[in-house]
Amino acid sequence: MALKAVHVSDVPNLDQVQENAALALFRSSCLSVGVNGEGEEIKKGYNLGKFVVMGHRGSGMNMLQSSDGRMKSIKENSILSFNTAAQFPIDFIEFDVQVTKDDCPVIFHDIFILTEDKGAIVEKRTTGITLDEFLSYGPQKEPGKVGKPLFRKTKDGKLFEWKVQNDDYLCTLEEVFQKVEYPMGFNIELKFDDQVVYKEEELTRILQAILKVVNEYAKDRPIIFSSFQPDAALSIRKLQNTYPVFFLTNGGSEIYTDSRRNSLDEAIKLCCLGGLQGIVSEVKAILRNPGAVTRIKESKLALITYGQLNNVPEVVYMQHLMGVEGVIVDLVKEITEAVSDYITTPAKDVGENNLFEEEEKDMQVKTRPQFSQLELSFLLKLIPELIRN
Known part of the structure; x- marks a missing residue:
């Protein structure tokens, strides 16, 4: 179901943006501190007041059909x-x-492996x-060992052999904790099949297998859980009070049987x-x-976005x-x-007690020199055309 683009008049211009947008962002941020059901503080470890950048599947997803070499430079999720x-x-x-048949959490985006x-x-x-079997696909850790060739199917059904310039072997969640540089934060997307209706006991089994690894290896590493599956997001929230949980949504660009997935207001x-x-x-x-x-x-609520x-x-x-x-x-x-x-970013860390009381002087924002106010105003007016494509 296609959504119409917003009218230009509905898009905020620079006059409508708060004078110090970064300070407002800083004061309202939920990335740093959360509260569990018992009123206790959820684990910290996030940069207060800092605009957060996250690497999608690491250094970016692989689009094997793309002419952009950057989209097939490094094996995603490795x-x-x-x-x-x-x-x-x-x-x-x-x-x-995702969690394999024998209850091991592994790193892989696609529901099917080819x-x-x-x-x-x-x-x-x-x-x-x-x-x-999962680890037998693609490049192998052992020198001289040859794995099964790995293929990928695009949404329109085209098949591509999964070859990139810098390949790497498939890995487990445990390996990621052990081999990825600390203290890099992890946004762990809990991946489920949109076409499957999961029973509560099945969700619990899968999530507990993931939590077992997280609890054993996370230590003080910043963690966020996220999922498009509403019940998975709610369940992981009930199963632990340590890490923040975010609900993933495309905001209505696709319509699902589960109405909770069909708009930003439902997500809220x-x-x-x-x-x-x-x-x-x-x-x-968000732009619409x-x-x-x-x-x-x-x-x-905190707000993060994804998309090309x-x-x-x-x-x-x-x-x-x-x-x-x-x-x-x-x-x-x-x-x-x-x-x-x-x-x-702020010159000093800010404690929880004065999170909403910091003076404007503690946060500075500068516009990129190549963007004048006029250019930014024009850019904002291009939003309808951007989201129409």
């Missing part, structure tokens, strides 16, 4: 991808976790195979009823409906002005460089 992203000033890496055998494509459900309702700490929205949903940012802030438009520095800057607290990006190098150009 140790290599994570540690490459960690070389840049990002706060978190985002990755997808290989070729005797000229035919063989497709298996990622959660329907054992850990040993779910978070408030379930005690979740924030929303991760497709960026186009800038007023939702205010409603999210009024609900005391987040690879455009100007769009990231617009979101910063609008009050979005962070972005998940593929082009980690380009976006971190852009963000460092236009945001200066």
